[in-house]
Amino acid sequence: MIDKFVSSVAAAVADIGDGATVMIGGFGTSGIPSELIDALIEQGAKELTVVNNNAGNGDVGLAALLKARRVRKIICSFPRQIDSHVFDALFRAGDIELELVPQGNLAERIRAAGAGIGAFFTPTAYGTLLAEGKETRLIDGRHHVLEYPIHADFALIKADRADRWGNLVYRKAARNFGPIMASAARCTIVQVREAVPLGALDPEAIVTPGIFVQRVVPIVGVAALAMPQAVA
Amino acid sequence: MIDKFVSSVAAAVADIGDGATVMIGGFGTSGIPSELIDALIEQGAKELTVVNNNAGNGDVGLAALLKARRVRKIICSFPRQIDSHVFDALFRAGDIELELVPQGNLAERIRAAGAGIGAFFTPTAYGTLLAEGKETRLIDGRHHVLEYPIHADFALIKADRADRWGNLVYRKAARNFGPIMASAARCTIVQVREAVPLGALDPEAIVTPGIFVQRVVPIVGVAALAMPQAVA
């Protein structure tokens, strides 16, 4: 019987090696696989390349991973935030490499990796600093930039419910990068609020079919995140 | 109040003009927008370019549209079938142009149109007759072919349920080309089994958000299609 449930976050991330490329889902307060990130910090892998929309907030989660100096390079769209002081300091000191990617190109490059697309022409960022040195082409009257897929060794994502085949559904805007990161990684590790029996998820409403998922860890007894005060 | 419901298939297809590119959903017995196709035949538009997985079966639906000589060109993956005699005869007589596209490239080209991708490199069909004359590139050790999006003026698709905003859910494998064709056409016309009130569709399970849909026609009182005998 196929059972993708893993009993602990520690077991789930045990084989992430030094130098691995790790995608981490989440956007703002939604969809962050906090317990998996903490387990990765605990586990100790270093020289990582991390793919995330941001570069860490405050001193927890991804910021803590950065602070522990485990990340060689980050690929993201929006590193600079009001509370990105950990990243800011590392970047200013030249201690972390940054590949800045427009958010939609980031999403599409991740999707392309999962879909086996070798490269694609996108109009986003044409003529800007972020397209410097990249191949361009005029197609049907519109300028485009050639972008390549972003593959990962591991993806750490958060979903709402999963069954033992690894089928996933998400909750509201916490879906964000989850489905595409799951498709782009060799090994996708998911933390979920609830493990459900096979058949409990509507086949019409499964967002990530189990083919994209290798390991699922139910995080039991965690209360919903408190909503932080909105910042200006 | 935004209401995308249209009272009749005739009204829904009234403005499809001569020379239009029309995508038609469906795969085998599933997801064929039969009533919309019949309305298009009735309406009389000609010199059409049709995008469909096949090129018509028997003498009804798309085959009848072909038989009425309304189609100048068809873009599809699998024209030759046991009962594709209408297409076969037109093709042998040189009365219809065929662009044969591998099924996955067809799907991805339609998706690219909806997603604003200018072109993409795909490994499918490299080194075959269907890639002849196309640009190729070796990326990361794998040969690829450059493929361009397929845009349409209209898409005719079938869904299961819709609300007045045009949000759609499908039924089982009838989903097939519906969501991507809806995204690739300037005007997407949907026939549905059931019109439901706004809010009746689960926001987590809406497959095609209304942004991709312009018109919805409920087809009332149509019994489920009889399953034809499987043919060898």
Next chain:
Amino acid sequence: MHRFSREQIAARVARDIPAGAYVNLGIGQPTMVANHLPPGREIFLHSENGILGMGPAPPKGQEDPDLINAGKQPVTLLTGGAYFHHADSFAMMRGGHLDYCVLGAFQVSVRGDLANWHTGGKDAIPAVGGAMDLAIGAKNVYVMMDHLTKSGESKIVLNCTYPLTGLACVNRVYTDLAVIEVSTQGLVVLDVVDGLPFAELARLTGTPLTDGTAGRAAG
């Protein structure tokens, strides 16, 4: 000098968005447009983190960390709204399915070039987010900004001096002094704030402007 207030600018943009439009309101000033959309007019707000049919902020105490907008503020979902993933969300934008994007800006050029993501400062840590996707992400890209910098320089320029976000992508600019259309014939002023002569607007702006206000009531 008279100026349109930020609320007035937001109201003016809202007035120009028709029923049934699919709209993305950028972070910051553009977010205010939502407060001015007439209640009876159904307009579909898109948030690039994966929401269509986004509603207003929830009552205090009912915030949901899984339901936030692109600015990471708590929002709600309207009846009829839907969720989707990031690639699908940006496909909506890149694919030209949105009718309007409303953005803030540092500068807009006479050709509609947009600079709004980076001051170009040597020490500045860059962050782009969805800015470049939004710049090319709608049939109509509208900018809301102050007409002048704090030191009095025009933010409408012949050529952007800040790093570009997108080329020839802005269709219309709403400032505290005027509403200006970016047309193939150059910049056309649709509205000027009460009491500001066109010649004075042109002097402050410092780029060629065409007066298109004839026969129009000021906003």
Next chain:
Amino acid sequence: MHRFSREQIAARVARDIPAGAYVNLGIGQPTMVANHLPPGREIFLHSENGILGMGPAPPKGQEDPDLINAGKQPVTLLTGGAYFHHADSFAMMRGGHLDYCVLGAFQVSVRGDLANWHTGGKDAIPAVGGAMDLAIGAKNVYVMMDHLTKSGESKIVLNCTYPLTGLACVNRVYTDLAVIEVSTQGLVVLDVVDGLPFAELARLTGTPLTDGTAGRAAG
């Protein structure tokens, strides 16, 4: 001459597919593999029209026109299965997420080139469907076919004479005479039908073959 029956070939392929594998069975002969998968072994069948977790044909009278496989025959969905659209479905294949595709073929070359979509006849109306996507659509691409044509020519060839479906994509060939691995060292015979000497198989095949059957039980 002894031959593996089609059922025996299907059973042999089924035996080689491990639990937990994601598998696409092509139209025709490969479909028979499904009947030989051991009931206790969970294997996920993919159908390129948008199904994962595809089950067997339904009882007569319970066919559903909306639930068909790529061959357009009625099927069922297993508990735990899921539906998705065509672009997502082919992304699964192209993206290398399937473990096995099993296909029919006209010819397979010594390099693993596959010809299975078109006889190349001048009058033939071409139709490709998902053949080219399947050819590159799995970590392991297995072919099931007769070893020889009706006129006795080998379908394993130095160079395909029929139009190609994919280049260097086949990993293993299951025929009525043998099981042959396409390796970087050329074709390696893993199994031969009882009573057929290797030399005779090599003569019938007409391409270089390596005998890899030593120490293996025939299937």
